[in-house]
Amino acid sequence: MNIYVGNLSFQVTEGDLQEAFSAYGAVQSASIIKDKFSGQSRGFGFVEMPNKDEAEKAIAAVNGKDIKGRAITANEARPRTDSPRTGGGGGGRGGFGGGRRF
Numbered sequence: 001m002n003i004y005v006g007n008l009s010f011q012v013t014e015g016d017l018q019e020a021f022s023a024y025g026a027v028q029s030a031s032i033i034k035d036k037f038s039g040q041s042r043g044f045g046f047v048e049m050p051n052k053d054e055a056e057k058a059i060a061a062v063n064g065k066d067i068k069g070r071a072i073t074a075n076e077a078r079p080r081t082d083s084p085r086t087g088g089g090g091g092g093r094g095g096f097g098g099g100r101r102f
Contacts, residue, residue, distance in 0.1 A: 001055035004077040006044040008032065009068040014045070020062055021047045025054025046077060 005017060017030040032045035049055035055076075063074040 001049050001052045002077040003047045003049065003055055003059060004044065004073075004075055005047055005062075006073040007070055008041060008043050008045060008072060009070045010041045010043070011068045012041070012045075016067060017045060017047055020065070020067060021049065021058045024058035024061055025049055025051050047074075 003021070012032065014030045014032050017032065018027050021027050021030065026049065028048040028050050030045065030047045033042045034040060035042055047058075049058060059074045059076065062072065064071050066072075
């Protein structure tokens, strides 16, 4: 089961996540999402636990727990949607009503 972990302090490491969740079962992986330019944590990450029962126990126990000064959020990660990220709106000024009026 893939677990979303949010509200992380910038000082939290992947090892800290691994340690927090491994108390409740086997942890397959723990990753913190980082900014691709600065390399700084974006404040959230994911923990993968192969056993669903252990993962649910870990979520219940760790959600709201203080790790390095912040109460973290833990819940089952939703599947990622692969829709393109397009910005909305915008557009130019054309036709009547656009541009300068004399």
